[in-house]
Amino acid sequence: MILVMSMKYHAQVEISLKRGMLNPEASTIQRALALLDYLVENTDTIEIVKFDLEASNPEVAQEEVQEMCERLLCNPVIHDYQIRINEAEE
Amino acid sequence: MKVGIIRFPGSNCDRDVFHALQLVGAEPSYVWWNQRDLSNFEAIVIPGGFSYGDYLRAGAIAAITPVIEGIKDVVKDKKPVLGICNGAQILAEVGLVPGVFTINQKANFICKWTDLEVKTNRTPFTHLYEKNEVIRMPIAHAEGRYYVDYLDELHDQDQIVLGFAGNNPNGSLEAITGVCDHEGLVCAVMPHPERASEIILGSDDGLKFFQGIVNY
Numbered sequence: 001m002i003l004v005m006s007m008k009y010h011a012q013v014e015i016s017l018k019r020g021m022l023n024p025e026a027s028t029i030q031r032a033l034a035l036l037d038y039l040v041e042n043t044d045t046i047e048i049v050k051f052d053l054e055a056s057n058p059e060v061a062q063e064e065v066q067e068m069c070e071r072l073l074c075n076p077v078i079h080d081y082q083i084r085i086n087e088a089e090e
Numbered sequence: 091m092k093v094g095i096i097r098f099p100g101s102n103c104d105r106d107v108f109h110a111l112q113l114v115g116a117e118p119s120y121v122w123w124n125q126r127d128l129s130n131f132e133a134i135v136i137p138g139g140f141s142y143g144d145y146l147r148a149g150a151i152a153a154i155t156p157v158i159e160g161i162k163d164v165v166k167d168k169k170p171v172l173g174i175c176n177g178a179q180i181l182a183e184v185g186l187v188p189g190v191f192t193i194n195q196k197a198n199f200i201c202k203w204t205d206l207e208v209k210t211n212r213t214p215f216t217h218l219y220e221k222n223e224v225i226r227m228p229i230a231h232a233e234g235r236y237y238v239d240y241l242d243e244l245h246d247q248d249q250i251v252l253g254f255a256g257n258n259p260n261g262s263l264e265a266i267t268g269v270c271d272h273e274g275l276v277c278a279v280m281p282h283p284e285r286a287s288e289i290i291l292g293s294d295d296g297l298k299f300f301q302g303i304v305n306y
Contacts, residue, residue, distance in 0.1 A: 024197035072154060077190045
């Protein structure tokens with residue numbers, strides 16, 4: 001008998017704009033900070049999508065989340081993404 | 091001529107498009123996001139609005155609904171498909187037209203009349219205009235800044251349909267605000283032709299988009 005153990009993983013997807021893409025949200029935040037006399041540079045924003053999923057091992061979870069990024073979460077024309085997989089806390 | 095108007099939760103220009111299609115003698119009817127078979131239509135219009143609340147990215151969630159598979163079949167059958175505003179964002183998300191319509195340069199919602207140049211009249215929607223003709227139609231969007239990696243190819247393949255004439259309000263690449271696929275049958279435009287389809291609205295410059303479908 002083969003016993004397939006399924007584990008629960010926590011996935012975090014960080015979606016950022018590709019290098020060189022204009023980020024109007026970030027430039028507005030930077031200008032607003034300047035209004036408060038905080039002079040900062042290279043302001044950027046990223047979007048984070050978090051969820052739990054079940055998979056037989058972290059590699060399988062990673063593959064599945066990557067597929068989610070390609071099919072829905074990101075637009076390959078403008079986005080880069082980074083996936084973090086951890087064992088979910090009960 | 092039977093024309094299907096696609097409705098998603100959050101579509102809000104569907105009835106305006108219905109009216110404009112009736113003005114040119116077409117037979118419009120509404121189609122919900124979960125209908126898979128569109129084979130009884132001779133053309134499809136995806137109207138504007140805020141499908142699925144613009145969550146994730148404008149058009150991203152509409153892009154994975156069953157009706158999109160039906161639209162891909164319509165495209166295979168060489169029938170015209172027009173996406174207006176949110177409809178244009180959806181067609182770009184699906185990849186039926188090149189590039190992406192993303193957040194405006196100043197991250198603001200812009201609602202105003204614009205002067206536009208018809209860059210190609212080889213599409214079913216623009217064949218009644220002269221090439222380089224300047225027309226007046228309104229825009230109303232927060233995510234309309236056009237961007238594409240391979241701009242030269244768009245020029246070579248005559249895939250640029252509309253451009254802002256003069257002022258470029260949202261920071262689009264080369265002021266592009268309408269593109270089409272290789273065949274010219276799938277067309278995505280950010281300005282609203284249905285909001286410029288009768289003189290009482292301020293202009294009827296957009297009506298030829300719909301007349302064009304009927305006369306193609």
